Amino acid sequence: MSSTAIHTSSSQGDNAVSDNAAESTFHEVDDQDRAIPAIEFRNVVLSFDDRAVLNNLSFKVMKGETKIILGGSGGGKSTIIKLVLGLLKPDSGQVLVDGEDVTNYDEGQMMGVRKKIGMVFQEGALFDSLSVYDNVAYRLHEQAVPEEEVEPEVRRMLRFVNLEDAIDKMPAELSGGMRRRVGIARALIGDPKIVLFDEPTAGLDPPTARTICELAMKLRDLEDVSSIFVTHEMNNLDYICSEYAVVDDEGKVIFEREGARLCLINSKVMMMRQGDIIFSGTDERLRKAEDPYIQKFLRGH
């Protein structure tokens, strides 16, 4: 961008060159909007009855970043997602979405925030009384979008998850992996800029789990979506942190491993244990971490 700006303005004289170049560089580096985290937790504390679920939790998910939250069951991973959506409220601390403090929003105000967020539930959580089409179209139907605009959107989303033929099926007729993918299509309708995945691969066979991870990578690398990806499966981490999606010369989406070209995969890892963050950083650093719990988690024994 900045180089084209210099190039085109160079014909207009020296002053213009320096002015324009300075302006465009300034614009690139200090894009105010990109500097605001998509999601931010500030000292969030939450407990159920007497059991502490989250102890003074603080972290940020930047724009376009995928934050992988690892940890054993009952470590408070899914709770984080519910807090972002306002399905739960923290006892103290702040939750910010797009720089907006949503901590004290009531249900009505929260509805506006939720429009920006797509959520993929553990088992899909599809409405069993509605067909796949109506499930995916749900958000648009609720907003009373005219039907002729709804259908192409639904088809586009189902194509994205590779399930266009299942459009007329009922959720009960789908396999576990298909339900998750419909859940993803439903979450992505309306192109939310934030997507939350709650253990989307739990209980799926490896190839299907891989497909789900590929969808997450496509969102990160091609759609500039910020996301939280809660999982306890190490192969999810391998895929998402070491591969990236690109569009090849024929317009097909392909996945390449890191290192083949110079690239910076926009993913960070955070590890939770009993309501505390015990690690936060890149996957390379996670693998070198000396904490015995992390080592055990990585090796599986």
Add this chain to the structure above:
Amino acid sequence: MNFATRALLELQETTLMAARAARGIFKRPRYIPETIAQMDAIGVGSLTIIILTGFFTGGVLTVQTFPTLKTYGAQSQTGYLVAISLVRELGPVLCALMVTGRVGSAISAELGSMVVSQQIDAMRALGTDPIRKLVAPRLIALLISLPLLTVLADVLGIFGGWVTATALYSVSSSVFIMSVRDGITTDDLVGGLVKPIVFSLIIGTVACRQGLSTEGGTVGVGRSTTRAVVTASIIVIIADYFLAKALQVILGTT
């Protein structure tokens, strides 16, 4: 928490939910197709059991009271007795109990399963208020259907009584119909319609609240369904007592 605190808390939550549902009715989007679908499920779906309940209740009233009335030579008053018992008491209460069993349990089980399979969370995440989308249509559907079902039960009960009286006890048809007409007053009809309106609110709010507060997987769904039916039935019967007395005072028929 002891029983009284729990009951009070439950009452508070149920009332808040009902209030939120009531407020939601006047806001957009309105869930008219959902309400119509619920009226179909609750009203039309309950027709068979209400027809059968009404008809045989009226019939058995005749069977049980005719011999007694005959002892006093008052067999011409059979219609009077059947009509009054049905319109004042049995019609509204039996209808409410049947609907609690059939509809209250279904509502609670459906909402409960939606809670445990995270569909309610999904609904909220997709920007819909489940109270407005699920609770309000069910409350409205009950509010419209139950009084209509009660009227139907009353009419069929009187018909059942008439069939029994004329066929088994050879009461003449015109005598029976005359005594029914003598028996029912406007006050009875008003009371007979106020009751189902109150009962429908009880059944709807209790069933929805129990369903939405389900915890603990499929076992929890069973538990909340049982609790919904038991609680709603008991409250209906207790409320009936107080309503009967209140109506007498208000309508001045003491």
